[in-house]
Amino acid sequence: DGVAVLPPPYNLSVQSTNMKHLLTWSPVSVPGEIIHYFVEYQGEYESLYMSHVWIPSSWCSPAKGPECDITDDITATVPYNLRVRATQGSETSAWSTLKHPFNRNSTILTPPVMEITKDGFHLVIKLEDLGPQFEFLVAYWRREPGAKEHVKVVRSRGIPVHLETMQPGAAYCVKVRTFVKAIGRHSPFSQAECVKVQGETLPL
Amino acid sequence: MKNVLQWSPPEGLQGAELTYTVQYFIYGQKKWLNKSECRNISRTCCDLSVETSDYEHQYYAKVKAIWETNCSKWAETGRFYPFLETQIGPPEVALSTDEKSISIVLTAPEKWKRNPEESSISMQQIYSNLKYNVSVYNAKSNKTWSQCVTNRTLVLSWLEPDTLYCVRVESFVPGPPRLARPSEKRCVRTRKDQTSALK
Amino acid sequence: QEFQFGPCRVEGITLQELWDAFWAIKDIVQAKDNITSVRLLRKEILQNVSDAESCYLIHALLKFYLNTIFKNYHDKAADFRVRKSFSTLANNFVVLLSKLQPSQENKRFSGHDSARRRFLLFQRAFKQLDIEAAQTKALGEVDILLTWMEKFYHL
Numbered sequence: 372d373g374v375a376v377l378p379p380p381y382n383l384s385v386q387s388t389n390m391k392h393l394l395t396w397s398p399v400s401v402p403g404e405i406i407h408y409f410v411e412y413q414g415e416y417e418s419l420y421m422s423h424v425w426i427p428s429s430w431c432s433p434a435k436g437p438e439c440d441i442t443d444d445i446t447a448t449v450p451y452n453l454r455v456r457a458t459q460g461s462e463t464s465a466w467s468t469l470k471h472p473f474n475r476n477s478t479i480l481t482p483p484v485m486e487i488t489k490d491g492f493h494l495v496i497k498l499e500d501l502g503p504q505f506e507f508l509v510a511y512w513r514r515e516p517g518a519k520e521h522v523k524v525v526r527s528r529g530i531p532v533h534l535e536t537m538q539p540g541a542a543y544c545v546k547v548r549t550f551v552k553a554i555g556r557h558s559p560f561s562q563a564e565c566v567k568v569q570g571e572t573l574p575l
Numbered sequence: 576m577k578n579v580l581q582w583s584p585p586e587g588l589q590g591a592e593l594t595y596t597v598q599y600f601i602y603g604q605k606k607w608l609n610k611s612e613c614r615n616i617s618r619t620c621c622d623l624s625v626e627t628s629d630y631e632h633q634y635y636a637k638v639k640a641i642w643e644t645n646c647s648k649w650a651e652t653g654r655f656y657p658f659l660e661t662q663i664g665p666p667e668v669a670l671s672t673d674e675k676s677i678s679i680v681l682t683a684p685e686k687w688k689r690n691p692e693e694s695s696i697s698m699q700q701i702y703s704n705l706k707y708n709v710s711v712y713n714a715k716s717n718k719t720w721s722q723c724v725t726n727r728t729l730v731l732s733w734l735e736p737d738t739l740y741c742v743r744v745e746s747f748v749p750g751p752p753r754l755a756r757p758s759e760k761r762c763v764r765t766r767k768d769q770t771s772a773l774k
Numbered sequence: 775q776e777f778q779f780g781p782c783r784v785e786g787i788t789l790q791e792l793w794d795a796f797w798a799i800k801d802i803v804q805a806k807d808n809i810t811s812v813r814l815l816r817k818e819i820l821q822n823v824s825d826a827e828s829c830y831l832i833h834a835l836l837k838f839y840l841n842t843i844f845k846n847y848h849d850k851a852a853d854f855r856v857r858k859s860f861s862t863l864a865n866n867f868v869v870l871l872s873k874l875q876p877s878q879e880n881k882r883f884s885g886h887d888s889a890r891r892r893f894l895l896f897q898r899a900f901k902q903l904d905i906e907a908a909q910t911k912a913l914g915e916v917d918i919l920l921t922w923m924e925k926f927y928h929l
Contacts, residue, residue, distance in 0.1 A: 414865035420845050426857050444858070446795065447865030448786055490713050492733035495720045503790060531720040533711070536733045552775060553788045603813025631817060633918075635810060654804045659917055704924075750924060751793045751917070 377464035407433035415449035480558035500529035577687035630657035665758035714739035736768035780825035795862035826885030
């Protein structure tokens with residue numbers, strides 16, 4: 372190991388939205404020098420059974436800037452320790468460790484983006500591709516007093532999916548939220564969107 | 576579950592009269608076993624479906640080349656687990672239509688069998704979590720939408736009369752990544768609208 | 775979707791994540807297993823496991839994998855992809871194990887004893903091999919373990 376002359380990165384934090392986890396830190400700056408960063412992680416298993424073991428992050432060994440997408444490294448719903456160090460040539464800083472372990476169950480879940488279309492009498496929905504962890508709970512109902520709300524779980528991502536066969540002249544409304552099985556949490560519902568058979572998308 | 580061993584001829588021996596001999600091994604058992612139909616063969620494939628028909632076992636296979644009095648080393652496969660690695664073929668797709676609807680009947684692909692007389696085993700019996708991804712293309716609106724189904728029949732109602740619809744279906748089993756093989760595209764035209772036909 | 779090992783229910787595990795992790799290293803790990811004449815998770819160990827047995831058996835197997843197999847093999851796993859996949863498997867096994875509570879007071883029931891016999895068959899076969907060879911073999915057989923676990927994974 373190089374002598375730790377270089378100051379370590381600091382202010383480590385993780386921003387996580389929709390199961391995309393970004394580790395950021397305050398950069399180390401040495402005028403005129405290029406600094407690289409190495410990120411390592413250990414899950415609960417490593418910290419419990421073999422605390423000396425740290426695993427290099429998939430995409431940040433090294434990283435050029437003061438951030439690292441650790442999504443592919445966080446692959447279980449357990450607390451993860453994360454640490455970063457700076458290198459400049461042969462010089463290496465001390466490790467700087469995230470103050471509190473990160474658990475993906477704290478991710479922020481936002482309402483998904485949906486696109487409602489019709490193909491004749493067929494109500495079709497297209498949902499953004501948020502990755503394999505996501506299921507979509509699609510609620511839809513016929514816009515009339517006392518209408519029953521139907522719920523369909525959609526796992527297809529990024530392709531149009533058939534939702535319902537509509538009755539002529541009726542209007543149907545749709546809203547959707549995500550569900551992440553691995554952490555057992557839902558996002559809030561999206562805004563509802565309504566369409567009328569043989570009509571345009573209706574404002575709410 | 577039709578499991579065929581394939582290999583490439585050794586380099587640098589083009590034109591030489593080569594023959595090959597194949598053996599297979601059941602993981603956890605003791606000996607390599609001969610495949611008599613693949614002893615001193617000139618083709619570069621060998622059907623081991625019979626030998627690997629117990630799909631809960633795992634297997635290895637190996638092949639060596641023979642040229643005149645020379646024998647190559649054995650070339651060996653990795654561990655092959657039919658239950659996880661076999662490709663799941665598409666279902667049989669039967670379409671029938673009337674004026675405004677198409678009914679789709681799916682028949683699960685069958686497990687490979689030694690001879691036609693043998694009773695058929697549906698892949699559905701082997702993979703209880705077998706699902707189908709049905710993709711429907713409306714030629715008039717040029718739109719495609721899909722539906723994930725587990726049961727065998729699907730009725731698309733309230734379609735547009737006198738319109739060509741094309742259907743493609745893919746089998747899907749959750750688990751390890753498998754090569755998908757969608758069905759052939761099947762197209763059918765809904766009948767003309769009777770009311771407008773009477774005018 | 776959740777695991778239902780008899781009375782033991784476990785949510786929050788995405789089995790696909792485990793499959794993807796193992797599949798990334800399957801060829802590497804299985805190629806290192808030269809003792810092909812021995813299969814640790816033999817068919818008779820995992821065949822016809824009753825619901826009553828299943829919770830005890832999976833609990834014993836996961837505990838063994840975490841304490842004996844992953845633990846010592848990790849340092850020797852030079853290949854980065856292998857270490858990464860181990861971490862995914864091990865950390866998800868930790869979650870699974872923490873949520874599996876085979877009821878202690880039911881130990882008198884048949885489920886426990888027959889599950890114990892099944893596990894001992896596995897453990898005896900493991901102990902008959904050199905420890906490193908046995909660890910390598912057990913890791914190469916995670917696909918057999920996951921295939922059996924998948925039978926208890928329901929909507």
